[in-house]
Amino acid sequence: MNNMPAILVLAPLLGAFFAGLAAWIQKQLSYYIALAAMAVSCFAAVSVLTDVITSGTMQYRMAGWAPPMGIELRIYLLNAMVLVLISAIAFVNLVASVKNVEQEISDRAPSFYVMYLLFVVGLLGVTATGDLFNLYVLIEITSLTSYTLIALGDKDRGHLAALNYVFIGVIGASFYLLGVGYLYITTGSLNMADVAVILKGIQGSSAVLTAFILCILGVWIKMALFPLHVWLPNAYTFAPVGFARVVAPLMTKVMVYVMVRLMVTVFGLEYIFETLHLADAVVWLAVTAILAGAFTALFQTDLKKMLAYIIVCEIGYMVGGAWLGNSLGMTGAILHILNDGLMTFALFLAVGNIIYMRKQVAFSNLSGLFAAMPWTMAGFVLAGLSIIGVPPTCGFFSKWYLVLGAFEAGAYHFAAALVISSLVCAVLFFKVFEICFFGSAPGAPGHHVPGNPQPSHDIHSAGHAWAKADSGAGAHSPAEVMAEAPVSMLAALGLVSVAIIAAGVYAGTIVNTIILPFLQ
Amino acid sequence: MKFFGFVIVCLTGGLLLYGTMDLPDWGDPGSPASTHLSDYYIEHIVEETQVPNLVTAVLADYRGYDTMFETAVVFCAGLACFLLLRDFRPGKDRYFRHVPTGVMLHFKNPDTRLVAGNEFEHMDKEWVPSDMIIKTVCRILIPFIQIYALYVVAHGDFSPGGGFQGGVIFGSSLILMAISYNLKTLVKRVTEKFLSIFAAAGVLIYVGIGVAAMLMGGHFLDYGMLAPLLPSDPGHIRALGMLGVEIGVGIAVMAVMVIIYINIVSEGRHDEGL
Numbered sequence: 001m002n003n004m005p006a007i008l009v010l011a012p013l014l015g016a017f018f019a020g021l022a023a024w025i026q027k028q029l030s031y032y033i034a035l036a037a038m039a040v041s042c043f044a045a046v047s048v049l050t051d052v053i054t055s056g057t058m059q060y061r062m063a064g065w066a067p068p069m070g071i072e073l074r075i076y077l078l079n080a081m082v083l084v085l086i087s088a089i090a091f092v093n094l095v096a097s098v099k100n101v102e103q104e105i106s107d108r109a110p111s112f113y114v115m116y117l118l119f120v121v122g123l124l125g126v127t128a129t130g131d132l133f134n135l136y137v138l139i140e141i142t143s144l145t146s147y148t149l150i151a152l153g154d155k156d157r158g159h160l161a162a163l164n165y166v167f168i169g170v171i172g173a174s175f176y177l178l179g180v181g182y183l184y185i186t187t188g189s190l191n192m193a194d195v196a197v198i199l200k201g202i203q204g205s206s207a208v209l210t211a212f213i214l215c216i217l218g219v220w221i222k223m224a225l226f227p228l229h230v231w232l233p234n235a236y237t238f239a240p241v242g243f244a245r246v247v248a249p250l251m252t253k254v255m256v257y258v259m260v261r262l263m264v265t266v267f268g269l270e271y272i273f274e275t276l277h278l279a280d281a282v283v284w285l286a287v288t289a290i291l292a293g294a295f296t297a298l299f300q301t302d303l304k305k306m307l308a309y310i311i312v313c314e315i316g317y318m319v320g321g322a323w324l325g326n327s328l329g330m331t332g333a334i335l336h337i338l339n340d341g342l343m344t345f346a347l348f349l350a351v352g353n354i355i356y357m358r359k360q361v362a363f364s365n366l367s368g369l370f371a372a373m374p375w376t377m378a379g380f381v382l383a384g385l386s387i388i389g390v391p392p393t394c395g396f397f398s399k400w401y402l403v404l405g406a407f408e409a410g411a412y413h414f415a416a417a418l419v420i421s422s423l424v425c426a427v428l429f430f431k432v433f434e435i436c437f438f439g440s441a442p443g444a445p446g447h448h449v450p451g452n453p454q455p456s457h458d459i460h461s462a463g464h465a466w467a468k469a470d471s472g473a474g475a476h477s478p479a480e481v482m483a484e485a486p487v488s489m490l491a492a493l494g495l496v497s498v499a500i501i502a503a504g505v506y507a508g509t510i511v512n513t514i515i516l517p518f519l520q
Numbered sequence: 521m522k523f524f525g526f527v528i529v530c531l532t533g534g535l536l537l538y539g540t541m542d543l544p545d546w547g548d549p550g551s552p553a554s555t556h557l558s559d560y561y562i563e564h565i566v567e568e569t570q571v572p573n574l575v576t577a578v579l580a581d582y583r584g585y586d587t588m589f590e591t592a593v594v595f596c597a598g599l600a601c602f603l604l605l606r607d608f609r610p611g612k613d614r615y616f617r618h619v620p621t622g623v624m625l626h627f628k629n630p631d632t633r634l635v636a637g638n639e640f641e642h643m644d645k646e647w648v649p650s651d652m653i654i655k656t657v658c659r660i661l662i663p664f665i666q667i668y669a670l671y672v673v674a675h676g677d678f679s680p681g682g683g684f685q686g687g688v689i690f691g692s693s694l695i696l697m698a699i700s701y702n703l704k705t706l707v708k709r710v711t712e713k714f715l716s717i718f719a720a721a722g723v724l725i726y727v728g729i730g731v732a733a734m735l736m737g738g739h740f741l742d743y744g745m746l747a748p749l750l751p752s753d754p755g756h757i758r759a760l761g762m763l764g765v766e767i768g769v770g771i772a773v774m775a776v777m778v779i780i781y782i783n784i785v786s787e788g789r790h791d792e793g794l
Contacts, residue, residue: 006740013592014727020599020720024713062585063733064742069560071585111603118596125589137589144593148600185543188556198552210539 002051005060005073008044008083009124012037012090016117023110030110031098034117038091041124045087049080053513059130067130068194074130076265077518078334081510082127082257085341090120090246093345096492097242100352104240105152112152116243119145123254132180132266133190135258139176139222142254143169146235146247154238161234168231172221179214182207192266199267203275212267212276216259223255225315226289233308241352244304249345252311253337256318260334263322264519273325283409286320287417289313294424303354303361306428307347310387313421314340320414321402327519329405334515336398339386339503343395346383346496350376353485353493366432367439372483377436379493384429386500389422394500397507569758571677579682580762584741588730591683591723591769598719598776605788614791616640650701658700665693673770677759683766687722687773694774695781707782707790715775715782722772726765733761 015037019030052058052075060073075083094116101109122142129135147169151162184190186207187198202208224232236248263272273279293313300306318340321333351361353376358365370377386393399418406415484490503510544551561578571577579587616625619641673686698706730741738745743761747754782790 003734003740006734010727010731010740014724014731017595017720017724017727021717021724024717061739062741063581064739064744065582068557070582107608108603108606111599114599115596115603118592121592131586133583134586134589137586137593140593141589141596144596144600148596148603151604182539182543185551185553188552188554188558198556205542207539207542210535213535 002058002060004044004048004051005058005075005128006062008041008048008087009073009121009128011040011044012117012124013121015040016114016121019110019117020114023114027110030113031094034113035091035094037117038087038094038120041120042084042087042091045080045083045124048075049084052077052080068189068191071129071131071134072191073128074193075128077514078257078260078264079127081338081514082254083124085338086120086123086127086250086254089249089341089345090116090123092492092495093242093246093349096349096489097245097352099486099489100241100356103356104242108152112149112240112242115145115149116246119149119243119246123250126254127257130192131190132183132192132195136173136177136180139173139258142251143173143222146243146251149243149247150235150239153240153243157234158238161231161238165231165235168221168228172218172228174218175214175221176218179211179216179218182211182214186211192261196266196268199271203271208267209276212272215262219255219259219262220319223252223259223315223319224312225319226285226292226312229289229293229312229315232312233305236308236311237302237304241348241355245345245348245352248307248311248348249341252315253318253341256315256322256333256337259319260322260330260337264330269325279323279325282323283320283411283414286316286323287413289316289319290417290421291316294421294428297428298424301363303363303366303432304351306432307344307351310425310428311344313425314344314387316421317399317402317418320411320417321405324402324405324409324411324414326405326408327516328401328408330519331511331515332398332401332403332405334518335401335507335511338510339394339398339500342496342500342503343383343386343393346379346493346500347387349489349493349496350380350383353489356485356489357483363432363435366435369436373485374482375490376485376493379490379497381429381433382497382500384425384433386504388426388429392501392504394503394507397504401511569762570756571759571762573677573679575680576677576682576762576766580676580765581741581743581758584730584762584765587765587769588723588726588741591726591772594684594773594776595719595723598779601780601783602716605783606790607788609789654700658696662693662697665696666690669693669770669774673766674763676766677762683769684773686766687770688777690770690774691777691781694778698781698785703782703786704791706778710778712779712782712790715779718771718775719779720772722768722770722775725768725771729761729764729768 012034015033019033019037022029022033048058057077058073058075058080059067060075061067062071062073064070101112105112119142122138122140122145125138126135126142129138147162147166150165151159153161180190183195186202186205187195189195189198199208221228232252236244239247263269290313293309293311293316297306297309297313300309314336318333318336321329321336324330353373354361354366354369357373382393386395389396389399391397399422403415403418406412406418544553548554561574561582565574565577566572569577569581571581614627616627617623617640618625619639625640669686669690671686672681672689673683676682676686694706694710697709729743729746732749733742733745734740736745736748741761743758743764746761747757750757750760752760
C-alpha cells in the first residue's frame with residue numbers, strides 16, 4: 001500500500017506540532033523542523049505525481065474504511081500537479097523568507113513557522129481530499145491561519161485588513177458549507193465521487209441547483225472573484241512578506257482548483273453547461289473581473305498593491321477559461337493555475353527582496369533599483385514579462401489556450417478582455433521598470449560600481465547610505481551602489497525564474513501528460 | 521448601497537426558498553440522508569468497532585480524519601490568540617498590598633522591584649477583596665468539575681460526550697479558578713509553557729496514534745492495526761483507539777481554552793485580568 005498521499009499532508013502537520021514543542025528548547029530548531037517537514041512533503045508530492053502519471057488516479061482510504069463510509073483522498077492528475085506546486089512553493093519560500101521573518105517578526109518566529117506549516121497543511125489537504133466536508137474543514141484551517149498571519153503584518157493596517165478578511169472569508173466558508181448541506185440532504189453522501197454518481201439521476205432538482213450556486217459562490221468569495229474581491233488587496237498588501245509570498249500565489253489558485261474540481265468531478269460538465277444556463281453570465285463576470293483588476297492596478301502607487309490587483313485580474317482569466325465550456329478554455333484555466341502560481345511567486349519573491357533592503361515598495365522608493373539590485377530585478381522583469389504574456393515565458397502559453405478557447409466558444413468579449421488586460425499589464429510593468437531604471441535618487445548621479453555578482457557584500461553600509469539618501473542630503477547618489485539581497489533569496493528567485501521558462505518551454509508536455517488526460 | 525444590500529438579501533433568500541422545494545419531507549424515513557449511509561452505520565458500527573455510541577464511532581473512526589483537523593483548528597485558535605495578543609513588554613504600573621496592614625502600594629516605575637512574599641502580595645488594578653464564600657465554594661467545586669470532565673472524556677464511546685466536551689469542562693474549571701481567585705493564582709499553577717506544550721502534545725497524541733497505525737502497516741488512523749501493541753481483546757481495539765484520540769483532543773482543547781482566556785482577559789500580559 002502506498003502511504004505517500006497521506007504523508008504529504010501529514011509531514012507538515014506533524015512538523016507543525018514538533019516545531020511548536022521544539023521552540024521551548026531552542027528557538028532556531030522550529031525553523032529547521034519546518035524546513036525538514038516541507039522537504040518530506042515536497043518529496044511525497046513529487047512521488048505521488050509520478051505515480052499518478054504512470055498508473056492513474058490514486059485513492060487512499062483514511063482509517064481503512066471504504067469510500068462512501070469513510071473519508072478518502074483521491075488524487076487525479078490535476079490535484080497531483082497542484083500538490084507539487086503547493087509543496088514546492090511552500091518549501092522554496094521557507095528558504096527564501098527566513099531573513100524576512102527575522103526582520104519583521106523576530107520575537108515570535110517559532111509560532112510563525114507553526115502557523116505557516118498549518119496553512120500549508122490546509123492547502124495540501126484541500127487539494128488532496130475527495131470528501132466534500134473534509135474540504136470544508138481544511139478550508140477552515142487555511143483561512144484561520146491566514147487571518148492570523150495577515151494580522152501579524154503591518155502594525156497599523158494589518159489588523160483591519162485581517163478583520164475585513166475574517167468577515168468576508170467566514171461568509172464565503174459558510175456559503176460553501178450550506179451548499180454541502182443541501183448536497184447531503186439530496187444525496188445522503190459526502191464523498192465527491194459518490195455524490196457525482198447520485199447527482200446524475202437528480203439533475204433537475206432545485207435543491208441541487210441551490211447547492212451548486214452556494215458552493216460556487218463560497219469558493220468565489222474565497223478566491224476573490226471581482227465583485228467579491230474587496231478583502232484581497234489590503235490583506236495581501238499588509239501581510240508580512242514571508243507569508244504574502246506564499247498566500248498570494250497559492251490561496252487563490254487552490255480555490256480555483258477547488259472550483260474546477262467541483263465542476264468537473266462533482267457536478268459534472270454536462271450538468272453545468274447543458275442543464276444550467278449560467279455560463280455566459282459567468283464569462284461576462286470574468287470579463288469585468290479582468291478589466292476591473294487591470295484598470296484598478298493602473299491607479300496604484302504601491303508595488304505590492306499593484307500586484308494584488310493583478311491577482312484579481314488573473315482570477316478573472318481562470319474563472320472565465322473554466323466557464324467557456326470547451327476543452328481548450330478549461331486547459332488554459334488549469335495551465336494558468338500552475339503558471340500564475342509560479343509568476344506571482346516570482347513577483348512576490350522579488351518584492352520581498354526589495355522590502356528586505358528598502359523597507360517599502362511605494363513607487364517613490366523604487367528608483368535606481370536596476371543598479372542596486374540587478375539580480376532581483378532580472379527575476380522581476382522575467383516574471384513581469386510572463387504576466388504580460390511574452391513567449392517563451394509560461395504566461396504566454398496559458399493565455400494562448402484561453403484565447404483559442406474564447407474563439408472556439410465565440411466569446412470574443414473574453415478574448416478582447418485578455419488582450420486589453422495584457423496591454424494594461426505591459427503598461428503597468430514598463431511603468432515600474434522605468435521608475436526602477438531611470439528614476440534617479442535624490443542628489444547628483446554618483447560613480448558607478450561595476451556589477452558585482454557576489455551579492456552578499458556590505459549590506460549594512462549600503463542600507464545606511466540609503467537612509468542618508470532618503471533624507472535628501474547625500475552628496476553622492478547611492479542609487480548605483482549595489483545593495484543586493486542575500487544569496488538565499490536570490491537563489492530562490494533564480495530557481496523560480498528557471499521554472500517559469502521551463503513551464504513555458506514544456507507547456508505542450510504538461511498539457512498532453514497532465515491536463516488533457518484529466519479532462520477525458 | 522443599502523438598496524443593493526436589500527436586493528442581494530432578497531435574492532439569497534429567494535434562492536434558499538427555491539432550494540427547499542425539492543428537499544425531502546421533514547423526518548422522511550425514505551430521504552437519501554437517512555437511507556444512503558445511515559443504514560450502513562446503524563447496522564455495522566457495533567459489529568465493526570464495538571462502540572455503542574454511534575456518533576462517537578462516526579466522529580472518531582469513520583470520519584476521524586476530519587476530527588483530527590478540527591482539533592488542529594482548535595490548536596490554531598489558541599496559537600492565533602498567542603501570536604496576536606501576547607505582549608512581552610512588562611506592565612507599566614504594578615500594585616502590591618502589604619498583607620499585615622492592608623496598605624496598597626502603587627509602583628509607577630517598572631524598574632522598581634519588590635518581591636511578593638509573605639509580607640507583600642501582588643495584586644490587580646481592579647482588585648476587590650476575594651469573597652470568602654465564592655472562594656470556598658469554588659475551591660470545593662473545582663475538583664468535582666475536573667473529575668466530571670475526565671468522566672466525559674473517558675465515557676465518550678458509551679454516552680454523549682468526548683474529548684471536545686470534556687476538554688471544555690476541564691478548561692472551564694481552571695478558568696473558574698482564575699475568576700474566583702485571580703489570574704495570578706492560575707498563571708502560577710498553570711504556566712504558559714505547560715499550556716502550550718499540552719496544546720501541541722494533545723494534537724500530537726491524535727496524529728501519533730494515526731501514524732502508529734501507519735507504521736504497523738495499515739492506513740493512517742486505522743486503529744485496528746494497533747492490536748499487536750496492546751494487551752487487550754483485539755475486538756475492542758478500535759474502541760481503545762478512539763479513547764486514545766479523545767484523550768488527545770481533551771488535552772488540546774483544555775489547554776487552548778485556558779490559553780485563549782488568559783490572553784484575552786489580561787490583554788496578552790498574563791499578569792492581571794478578570
